[in-house]
Amino acid sequence: GAGVSQTPSNKVTEKGKYVELRCDPISGHTALYWYRQSLGQGPEFLIYFQGTGAADDSGLPNDRFFAVRPEGSVSTLKIQRTERGDSAVYLCASSLGVAGTGELFFGEGSRLTVL
Amino acid sequence: SQKIEQNSEALNIQEGKTATLTCNYTNYSPAYLQWYRQDPGRGPVFLLLIRENEKEKRKERLKVTFDTTLKQSLFHITASQPADSATYLCALPSLGDYKLSFGAGTTVTVRA
Numbered sequence: 001g002a003g004v005s006q007t008p009s010n011k012v013t014e015k016g017k018y019v020e021l022r023c024d025p026i027s028g029h030t031a032l033y034w035y036r037q038s039l040g041q042g043p044e045f046l047i048y049f050q051g052t053g054a055a056d057d058s059g060l061p062n063d064r065f066f067a068v069r070p071e072g073s074v075s076t077l078k079i080q081r082t083e084r085g086d087s088a089v090y091l092c093a094s095s096l097g098v099a100g101t102g103e104l105f106f107g108e109g110s111r112l113t114v115l
Numbered sequence: 116s117q118k119i120e121q122n123s124e125a126l127n128i129q130e131g132k133t134a135t136l137t138c139n140y141t142n143y144s145p146a147y148l149q150w151y152r153q154d155p156g157r158g159p160v161f162l163l164l165i166r167e168n169e170k171e172k173r174k175e176r177l178k179v180t181f182d183t184t185l186k187q188s189l190f191h192i193t194a195s196q197p198a199d200s201a202t203y204l205c206a207l208p209s210l211g212d213y214k215l216s217f218g219a220g221t222t223v224t225v226r227a
Contacts, residue, residue: 004158031213042119042204042217043159056214091158102147102208104215106158 002026004107006092012113013082021077021110025094032075033104034067035091043091049075050097082114117142117207119218126223128195136190136221138205144183150190151204153220159204163190195225 005024013019025032031050035043045059049069057067064082069075079086089111093104118141128134138148147166151159165172165181165188172179178191192199202220209216 033214035217040219042219045214045216048214050213093158097213102215103149103161103164104151104159104206106160108156108158 004092004094004105006090006107006110008110009108010111010113012115014115015082015084017082017114019079019082019112021079021090021092021112023075023077023092023094023107025073025075025092026105027073029094029096029105030072031095031097032069033093033095034075034077035093037089037091037109046077046090079112082112084114087112087114117145117209117216119205119207119216121203121205121218122221123219124221126221128223128225130195130197130225130227132195134192134195134199134223134225136192136203136205136223138188138190138218140186140207143210144186145207147208148179148181148188149206149215150177150179150188151206151217153202153204159217162203192223195223197225197227200224 007022033048034046037043047067048056052072064080067077089109091109093106095104120139122137149164150162153159163179165179176193180189202222204220205218206215
């Protein structure tokens with residue numbers, strides 16, 4: 001499809017386990033974002049990539065969270081030693097970056113539940 | 116950092132009426148402001164962007180205003196329909212213009 005694709009759509013894991021969430025952005029979009037959304041809240045910024053590099057990772061809550069985008073396209077958000085408080089919907093978005101107006105195109109999200 | 120406040124109460128309105136949503140921000144005035152729609156279980160979808168030098172922007176039944184003096188944007192849905200029922204999010208860019216910060220959203224329910 002032409003939109004942002006996120007997998008898995010749902011992930012249930014046990015406390016302490018390792019999780020990877022994948023994002024496939026719109027082709028040609030150089031900017032990629034990860035957001036986290038809890039129930040009743042707006043999306044909360046985690047990390048921003050321009051190309052392959054993480055230009056801003058100031059939103060990552062702690063060092064258990066890490067994200068990569070090795071070839072400037074697909075990105076993976078990695079969460080180590082998951083905690084119950086990590087349960088949320090993780091949203092990925094892409095945009096044209098400086099070439100665009102700043103409009104973000106979101107995926108449908110990956111719902112993470114940590115038991 | 117920028118603090119963004121949207122109507123905390125959900126909005127319930129009769130079909131055909133106008134829904135008015137508020138987005139207030141503190142600190143610096145951004146170069147533009149965006150509004151998104153989010154349906155349950157889905158990602159946000161972009162609706163409108165309004166720039167700091169634009170007082171008003173329209174798209175079909177949607178109208179957005181931007182008052183940099185009041186540090187406020189108003190989002191109107193005119194002639195509302197049940198299909199307009201959703202959560203509406205306002206978003207502002209950072210000073211570096213690469214990152215959007217979102218409000219908590221206002222949930223609108225339109226009754227037939």
